[in-house]
Amino acid sequence: MADSYDFPDIQERLLALEEAFADHNSYRFKKTMAELRRAVKMRANTTALAQAEILDSRKETERNRKQCVDLQAKLKTVVDRFEGSFTAFEKFRKAIRVVELMRSHEDLPAVLDRIKELFGLRAVSLLLDAGEYAPFEPPGARLAEATALRKGLAALMPKATGPGPFMGSIKAVPDPGFFFGPGFCAERKVLLLGSCFIYPLRDKFGPQKLVGILSFFDSNPDRYTSEKGSEFATHFADILGYTIVDVTDRKKAERLREDVERMTRHDLKSPLTAVLTLPQLLRRDGNLTERQNDMLSLMQHAGYRMLHMINQSLDLYRMERGVYELSPQSVDLLPILDNIAGELRGVIEATDLSLEVTVRGRARAEDDVFAVRGEEMLLYTMLSNLIKNALEASPAGAKATVALTEGRTLDVAVHNAGVVPATIRDRFFAKFATAGKKDGTGLGAYGAKLIAQIHGAKIAMATSEQKGTTVTVAFPKPRTPEKTVAVRAGILK
Known part of the structure; x- marks a missing residue:
């Protein structure tokens, strides 16, 4: 200067x-x-x-x-907060995806364990309203009466005016055992210096209704504090609560449908009794023409067929529930196929189709036998459904085949020249899966799958434009007496 x-x-x-x-x-x-x-x-x-x-x-x-x-x-500080927020967002995004994949109450333990792992928590607890969820016994969750839930939240947040979360020291929780389980305090004496997030879950259709309480615990006392934001955690908790409500509503609907179906089946049997007894009463009076007797026989046959269908639907219901008890015996499938061919003769002739049965790679002979272990009526139903579906899917003038082959398993392959629509190939055996059939219910292949499974058989479908469609049922071979003895002796497996 x-x-x-x-x-x-x-x-x-x-x-x-x-x-x-x-x-x-x-x-x-x-x-x-x-x-x-x-x-x-x-x-x-x-x-x-x-x-x-x-x-x-x-x-x-x-x-x-x-x-x-x-x-x-x-x-x-800003960069750290941004990175922390981004990391937290990624964790919550993954956790939300885990919750969205939940399909039943049985998935809850895996969901809660995954949440605990993703967020690095020491404890995750889910309390649900016993009055609403006790009938479903959801694993992984504890149950408490609605009054106890409200009382616990009131003691935790006496000044709360809305459904917000509690975020603070575990020492500020009046009864940690209520929110985290009775053994929480005894097992985590050192960890009682940590912090927690406790949030009341609400019904998305009625926010005033308390569904349960979700609780997070971390040994870090600064993890959850009243000064920190909770947008991610509360949003995630809301999604979990909504998902639990959706799963429960779906289960309620399924139970209601099952109850209605069960009552309907039961109620159908009452008027059916009259249909079955009326032909017998009319025959006792005599003075009937041959045509009238034939008509009564047709009526009685239709009644018994309807009774069989009702009983069969009850059997399928038990199979769905996993409570059906199979009473297997040796059943020859060839007479069953003959009866099915006779029953479907009208369909075959009306569409200029043909049905061919081969046994062990050659045309069927009169003395052929192809026996599997099972129940005759169930096997009849399964094969009837598969063959009827094959005929209905065949082009006019084509040939459908039933090939019975024997190798490591006893296989029944039903083939037709048609192609399964691409829209249902992945769910061909699913309930109500159907396409292109005017009166199709989507229960034929589904029922066939249940019957195959109850017999210990495997069922599969293959379809292509070049080869058509083949549904194969592979039955396990019945054990010979010599093999059974060897298995019991531990020589074979």
Whole structure:
């Protein structure tokens, strides 16, 4: 800063002062001395000013340095929060996906374990309303009466005016055992310094209705505090509660449907009794023509067929529930196929189709036998459904085949030239899966699958434009007496 001023050269003034002294020129000496003093004073002032400016500059630099440090710290805090929020969002997104895949109450233990793993929690607990969920006995969740749930929340958050969460120290929870289980405190004495998130689950169709309580616990006392946001956690808890409600409603609907179906089957049997007994009563009176007797026989036959269908639907219902008890015996499938062919003769002739049966790779002979272990009526139903489906899917004038082959298993392959529509190939054996059939119910292949499974058989479908469609049922071979003895002796497996 001093270099910007035009100062006299002090060295030159000193030389001029020496010359004036040497010449004994007092006037010049005094004048030079005065100029020298002014120059020194100006130089001193300039130096002081420069030092003051340097000091101010240093102070400004220090202030700027401190501001930079503060800005760096704030920026790091913002970045850390962003990264933490992004990481938390990713975890909650994965957890939400896990919950969305939940299809039944039996999935709850796996869902809760996955949540615990994703969020790195020490404990996850789910309390549900006993009045609503006791009939379903959901695994992985504890049950409590609705009054107990409300009382526990009121004690935890006495000043709460809405359905918000509790976030704070576990020491602030009046009864941790209620929210986390009776053994929580005994097993985690050291962990009672941690923090928790406790949230009341509401019914999405009625927010005033309390479904249950979801609780998270972490040993870190700063994990859940009242100062921190809870948007991710509350949103996730809401989705879990809504999913539990949806699963429960679906189960209620299934039980209602099952009850209605069971009552309908039962009620159908009452009027059917009259249909079956009326032909017998009319025959006792006599005076009937041959045509009238035939018509009564047809009526009685139709009644027995309807009774068989009702009983069969009851059997399928038991199979769905896994409570059907099979009474197997050796059954020859060839007479069953003959009866099915006779029953479907009208369909075959009306569409100019043909049905061919082969046994062990050759045309069927009169003395052929192809026996499997099972129940005759169930096997009749299964094969009738598969063959009827094959005929209905065949192009006019085509041939459907039933091939009985024997290898490691006893296989029944029903083939037709048609192709299964692409829309139902992946769910061909699913309940109510049907396409392109005017009066199709989607129960034929589904019932065949249940019957095959109850017999210990495997059923599969293959379809293509070139080869048509084949449904194969592979029955296990009956054990011979010698093999049974060997298995019991531990020689074979």
